Amino acid sequence: MSKQATFYHAGCPVCVDAETQFAQALNPQDYSVEVVHLGETPGRIAEAEASGVASVPAFVVDGKPYHINFGASIADLK
């Protein structure tokens, strides 16, 4: 069964670069990747924060946050 991986971003250059390198790079046999643009869907910010996401770009895999470099703080997206 594939694991769920959610990639949260905000369209910033750091985010787009990370999406290219990682969100599209995970083995599709192992991971089901959902890409969420928090700038366009601010209604999902609370969900990201609940998983521990403090900045974007970030993945949540198995319920745990993985921050990749730093694009923007979640606080700046509200």
Add this chain to the structure above:
Amino acid sequence: MSKQATFYHAGCPVCVDAETQFAQALNPQDYSVEVVHLGETPGRIAEAEASGVASVPAFVVDGKPYHINFGASIADLK
């Protein structure tokens, strides 16, 4: 042709977790992943720094550094 991705770590819990979630998760059809333990091979610290790695765990893909969460500073590994 597969891209080269180098995962630098130092055996710390944050590193091991990131290795499990990402180093083993990249699509093997697209990426050739090398895992480098800087604690055991300090001779490669300079190479990591030259690619912009400031902390571990980190990937270098296409010559660019991607820091995933924070395990340890490169300075602490010297």
